Amino acid sequence: MKRNARIISVAAMAALGAVATAALAADLPKVRVLATGGTIAGAQASATDYGYKSGAYDVNSLLSAVPNLDKLAVIDGEQVANIGSQDMNDEVWLKLAKRVNAVLAEPGTDGVLITHGTDTLEETSYFLTLVTKSSKPVVMVGSMRPATAVSADGPGNIYNGVAVVTSPGAKGKGTLVVLNDTIHYARNVMKTDTTSVQTFESLNRGPAGVVHTGKVEWFEPMDRKVGAATGFSVDALDRLPRVDVIYAHANMSADLIDAAIKNGAKGIVVAGVGDGNMTTPALDALTAAAKNGVVVVRSTRLASGITLRNNEVNDDEKGFIASGELNPAKSRVLLQLALTQTKDPVRIQKMFYEY
Numbered sequence: 001m002k003r004n005a006r007i008i009s010v011a012a013m014a015a016l017g018a019v020a021t022a023a024l025a026a027d028l029p030k031v032r033v034l035a036t037g038g039t040i041a042g043a044q045a046s047a048t049d050y051g052y053k054s055g056a057y058d059v060n061s062l063l064s065a066v067p068n069l070d071k072l073a074v075i076d077g078e079q080v081a082n083i084g085s086q087d088m089n090d091e092v093w094l095k096l097a098k099r100v101n102a103v104l105a106e107p108g109t110d111g112v113l114i115t116h117g118t119d120t121l122e123e124t125s126y127f128l129t130l131v132t133k134s135s136k137p138v139v140m141v142g143s144m145r146p147a148t149a150v151s152a153d154g155p156g157n158i159y160n161g162v163a164v165v166t167s168p169g170a171k172g173k174g175t176l177v178v179l180n181d182t183i184h185y186a187r188n189v190m191k192t193d194t195t196s197v198q199t200f201e202s203l204n205r206g207p208a209g210v211v212h213t214g215k216v217e218w219f220e221p222m223d224r225k226v227g228a229a230t231g232f233s234v235d236a237l238d239r240l241p242r243v244d245v246i247y248a249h250a251n252m253s254a255d256l257i258d259a260a261i262k263n264g265a266k267g268i269v270v271a272g273v274g275d276g277n278m279t280t281p282a283l284d285a286l287t288a289a290a291k292n293g294v295v296v297v298r299s300t301r302l303a304s305g306i307t308l309r310n311n312e313v314n315d316d317e318k319g320f321i322a323s324g325e326l327n328p329a330k331s332r333v334l335l336q337l338a339l340t341q342t343k344d345p346v347r348i349q350k351m352f353y354e355y
């Protein structure tokens with residue numbers, strides 16, 4: 001009899017515990033994790049050797065490796081792709097952006113976390129910041145070490161990423177990138193180191209904030225148009241215009257410019273030397289291209305600084321666009337979206353100033 005009573009009371013306590021957990025969960029924010037692959041989902045043959053395969057683990061395996069995540073939010077995982085981000089392409093961008101917009105439109109969802117490879121994370125994040133309709137938080141994380149590595153950085157980045165999604169200050173800031181305890185605006189962030197965990201930097205402006213063991217501090221507000229304010233929409237898009245990036249160097253010829261145009265490029269971004277400069281043959285080829293309706297953006301191959309309009313190149317006369325703070329990879333993203341609306345270099349230059 002006594003024994004039965006004890007069993008009943010243990011069962012009652014378990015039931016109470018379940019009710020309390022359910023009540024707690026009901027109070028927690030709801031976060032959807034959209035996984036796309038990358039080193040964060042990568043597996044090695046040996047935990048201490050070079051060599052691994054990106055995108056080997058699925059979203060549920062990634063989430064289960066993060067302790068205490070369920071104390072921050074109620075999380076649902078969804079696999080959108082499972083690729084190394086060196087293979088990222090327009091098709092996956094459009095699929096991901098449409099998914100982000102659909103998920104954020106659900107009244108029960110408070111924000112989105114995206115796991116992604118680090119190689120092209122700066123491009124995908126800028127694409128999403130320009131086309132996401134909702135002001136609910138969107139945060140992207142990756143990792144420099146595979147999930148199987150000694151001291152893998154992925155779980156900590158996912159934990160901090162979810163903490164930023166649930167932070168009240170994250171709303172309306174556009175897509176954010178969180179790695180190694182640092183928060184960056186998509187527009188400003190760049191991968192700067194091939195292997196270091198401190199690879200993401202916002203070299204012109206500094207980071208948006210920091211996040212230590214889930215505690216978030218913000219530094220600077222976002223002063224550019226993001227999300228719905230840009231007027232871009234992916235709703236009716238099933239492809240993006242071709243834009244090529246061409247790298248300038250000593251003795252640069254016009255050959256790659258001609259090849260890009262021959263192969264159907266609607267826009268060309270030059271990763272120029274210095275302040276967006278290039279050789280005279282290259283400049284002449286691009287001047288002719290712009291006259292024929294190809295949209296030309298001058299950016300820089302340097303890691304920081306502003307590509308100024310009408311500095312050493314007369315952009316007004318040639319009908320070029322100066323990229324300002326945007327590096328070649330981000331300039332390409334903005335030009336692809338701009339070309340879905342216009343080919344007018346004056347209008348596109350305005351977008352480069354405002355976004």
Ligand code: ASP
Pocket residue numbers: 037038039040054083084085086116117118119120142143144145
């Ligand atoms: N190549 C990998 C990728 O971008 C690198 C990484 O995720 O860190 O998918």
